Amino acid sequence: MELEKKHSISLQGEKQVTIHAPGTVANMVCGFDVLGMCLKEPFDIMQVRLLDEKKITIISKDGYELPTDPAQNTAGAPLIEMLNEIEGSIGFEVTIQKNIKPGSGLGSSAASAAGAVVGANHLLGNIFSNEDLVRFAMFGEKVASGVKHADNIAPCIYGGVTLIRSIFPLDIITIPAPDFFVTVVHPQIEVRTSDARQILRKEVQLKAAIKQWGNIAGLVAGLLKNDLALVGRSLEDVIIEPVRSILIPGFDEVKTKCKEAGALGGGISGSGPSIFMLSTTETIAKDVEAVMKEVFDTIGINYHTYVTTINKTGAQIIT
Amino acid sequence: MELEKKHSISLQGEKQVTIHAPGTVANMVCGFDVLGMCLKEPFDIMQVRLLDEKKITIISKDGYELPTDPAQNTAGAPLIEMLNEIEGSIGFEVTIQKNIKPGSGLGSSAASAAGAVVGANHLLGNIFSNEDLVRFAMFGEKVASGVKHADNIAPCIYGGVTLIRSIFPLDIITIPAPDFFVTVVHPQIEVRTSDARQILRKEVQLKAAIKQWGNIAGLVAGLLKNDLALVGRSLEDVIIEPVRSILIPGFDEVKTKCKEAGALGGGISGSGPSIFMLSTTETIAKDVEAVMKEVFDTIGINYHTYVTTINKTGAQIIT
Numbered sequence: 076m077e078l079e080k081k082h083s084i085s086l087q088g089e090k091q092v093t094i095h096a097p098g099t100v101a102n103m104v105c106g107f108d109v110l111g112m113c114l115k116e117p118f119d120i121m122q123v124r125l126l127d128e129k130k131i132t133i134i135s136k137d138g139y140e141l142p143t144d145p146a147q148n149t150a151g152a153p154l155i156e157m158l159n160e161i162e163g164s165i166g167f168e169v170t171i172q173k174n175i176k177p178g179s180g181l182g183s184s185a186a187s188a189a190g191a192v193v194g195a196n197h198l199l200g201n202i203f204s205n206e207d208l209v210r211f212a213m214f215g216e217k218v219a220s221g222v223k224h225a226d227n228i229a230p231c232i233y234g235g236v237t238l239i240r241s242i243f244p245l246d247i248i249t250i251p252a253p254d255f256f257v258t259v260v261h262p263q264i265e266v267r268t269s270d271a272r273q274i275l276r277k278e279v280q281l282k283a284a285i286k287q288w289g290n291i292a293g294l295v296a297g298l299l300k301n302d303l304a305l306v307g308r309s310l311e312d313v314i315i316e317p318v319r320s321i322l323i324p325g326f327d328e329v330k331t332k333c334k335e336a337g338a339l340g341g342g343i344s345g346s347g348p349s350i351f352m353l354s355t356t357e358t359i360a361k362d363v364e365a366v367m368k369e370v371f372d373t374i375g376i377n378y379h380t381y382v383t384t385i386n387k388t389g390a391q392i393i394t
Numbered sequence: 395m396e397l398e399k400k401h402s403i404s405l406q407g408e409k410q411v412t413i414h415a416p417g418t419v420a421n422m423v424c425g426f427d428v429l430g431m432c433l434k435e436p437f438d439i440m441q442v443r444l445l446d447e448k449k450i451t452i453i454s455k456d457g458y459e460l461p462t463d464p465a466q467n468t469a470g471a472p473l474i475e476m477l478n479e480i481e482g483s484i485g486f487e488v489t490i491q492k493n494i495k496p497g498s499g500l501g502s503s504a505a506s507a508a509g510a511v512v513g514a515n516h517l518l519g520n521i522f523s524n525e526d527l528v529r530f531a532m533f534g535e536k537v538a539s540g541v542k543h544a545d546n547i548a549p550c551i552y553g554g555v556t557l558i559r560s561i562f563p564l565d566i567i568t569i570p571a572p573d574f575f576v577t578v579v580h581p582q583i584e585v586r587t588s589d590a591r592q593i594l595r596k597e598v599q600l601k602a603a604i605k606q607w608g609n610i611a612g613l614v615a616g617l618l619k620n621d622l623a624l625v626g627r628s629l630e631d632v633i634i635e636p637v638r639s640i641l642i643p644g645f646d647e648v649k650t651k652c653k654e655a656g657a658l659g660g661g662i663s664g665s666g667p668s669i670f671m672l673s674t675t676e677t678i679a680k681d682v683e684a685v686m687k688e689v690f691d692t693i694g695i696n697y698h699t700y701v702t703t704i705n706k707t708g709a710q711i712i713t
Contacts, residue, residue, distance in 0.1 A: 105607075106607065106611065107604060107607075108604045108608075109604065109607060109608040109611060110611070238608070238611050238612060238615060239608065240608045240609065240611065240612040240624075240627065240628065241605075241608060241627075246612070246627060248612060248615050248616075248619075248621075248624060250615060275600065276600065277599065277600055277601075278597040278598065278599060278600065279597065279598060279599075279600050279603055280596065280597060280598075281594065281595065281596055281597065281598050281633075282596075284598055284603040284606065284607075284633075285426060285427045285428065286560075287603065287607055288424075288425070288426075288428060288603075288606055288607040288610045289427075289428040289557070289558065289559045289560060290559065291607045291610060291611045292425065292428060292429070292557050292559065292610045292611060292613075292614045293557060293559040293565070293567060294611075295611045295614045295615050295618075296557060296567050296569060296614050296618065297567075299614075299615065299618040299619065300567075300618065302567075305559075305567060308559070308560075308565060309559065314600075314603075
């Protein structure tokens with residue numbers, strides 16, 4: 076990273092904002108580590124308040140036992156980085172009402188990180204670009220999983236579908252997508268991101284990799300050409316899903332039956348255990364939800380479902 | 395493959411056509427085995443003449459010692475497959491004036507195969523779809539290299555840039571591309587496709603594969619969004635090029651100097667030894683040509699260069 080010139084600021088106007096910080100689906104089946112999609116639901120509700128001293132305070136208003144030490148908190152760490160690039164004696168108090176369950180595979184840590192930086196930037200008069208915000212927010216992911224990654228952060232900040240072509244240097248491309256309906260089921264089992272990453276092989280067959288890059292190219296082309304059938308055919312993962320799906324009981328059945336119910340396709344959201352499916356109509360998306368419920372009812376695993384759409388704005392100031 | 399119903403035909407009109415069968419750039423750097431691009435130049439000139447008996451004759455009008463036994467010829471083998479799906483006693487005589495040097499990495503065998511089936515289909519009243527033609531023409535690639543592949547065949551038949559998401563089943567997607575200028579240098583050294591394939595490792599690092607699918611997604615997005623800078627950044631191959639470029643003296647120097655001269659980017663064409671570069675203007679494309687000439691003049695390797703554009707129609711009937 077090059078040395079940043081510090082931003083000097085003169086504050087006026089609002090001292091506090093409320094933000095909707097939405098959930099996201101990383102990977103989108105064939106785009107492991109490079110694609111992500113923003114959802115309308117679920118979303119966290121956050122307040123960011125401007126302080127007149129250089130400190131960060133985290134207030135958690137939910138039942139989750141997340142660290143409130145700013146350096147260890149996914150909303151706090153990005154703000155520490157942001158403050159490092161600002162001249163002057165200011166700080167932030169962040170209040171988090173988390174609705175996206177940590178460990179769901181729906182970008183819970185990214186929502187906190189993205190919501191915090193979007194809120195803070197608004198109070199500062201939007202002096203930072205979206206790319207800057209992603210750069211800050213990735214420090215939240217580092218706190219959460221040990222690795223800087225942007226496949227939840229980028230869609231949470233930009234909205235819609237984003238491609239992270241490269242992290243170093245950061246290269247984020249927005250991919251305009253058709254108005255899909257998205258059905259999500261979050262089975263209440265624990266899949267730790269670190270476990271989901273460790274079971275992956277470090278080497279892959281060239282043959283499989285070629286198939287995968289044919290599919291991601293097809294998916295991007297399908298989204299940009301509004302070719303829904305192509306999107307469906309391209310939602311295939313021959314490398315990650317066959318390994319990770321073992322950690323999710325009922326996965327294969329959910330996938331097969333959702334497609335039979337009319338879904339274009341889908342798969343594991345992020346590192347799981349949530350599963351998402353894309354559909355072209357709300358009716359199909361609700362049929363797909365019914366199928367998901369039926370499978371997990373039969374297995375006897377509790378779950379939460381969402382029938383939602385792609386969120387094209389990302390984390391948003393609501394007051 | 396499902397069993398095809400045989401086409402019955404009634405012939406009238408033309409008995410002979412002349413076809414331009416153009417060269418193609420397979421892989422396009424980050425799209426190994428799945429992307430291809432059709433060129434305006436070089437091109438073969440072929441005649442296909444309808445015969446009233448079930449036989450195929452190949453006449454070679456160039457100095458290359460290519461087999462004229464139809465089953466062993468890249469134009470003949472696809473026509474044998476086509477005839478198998480036609481009822482009636484007809485055949486074809488194919489005359490080939492080859493300008494695309496075999497072994498250049500510019501899709502010489504694909505041009506013969508594609509030109510033959512496009513010409514024959516025209517004489518039959520276009521009873522076969524482009525996808526059928528690709529299916530037939532791949533038998534020519536099998537004769538040439540032992541493997542059915544479509545990354546030269548598909549762009550040669552469809553024109554422009556094509557994505558072959560899958561071969562079995564065949565799934566070809568056209569990718570509308572900006573009006574690039576293409577500079578090609580064919581250094582007169584021999585790189586056999588089979589050698590170029592054998593030196594590749596069968597396994598690749600997952601990390602490298604992720605980089606590669608980020609790049610192919612970026613390239614497809616750049617082409618479809620007309621984002622030329624993104625196309626340039628995405629023309630990066632971390633898997634195949636580092637290995638294959640060893641077979642091409644001067645490769646690294648050509649690439650670096652062409653970019654300095656203003657090219658967006660480029661790399662090995664197919665399995666080489668030809669190198670292609672994309673530019674946004676003809677002036678830059680000619681500067682790039684000068685750079686290529688200078689490098690190979692200095693090394694002391696003979697070469698042929700082309701400054702051309704993307705061919706958006708593919709193999710074409712000219713009379």
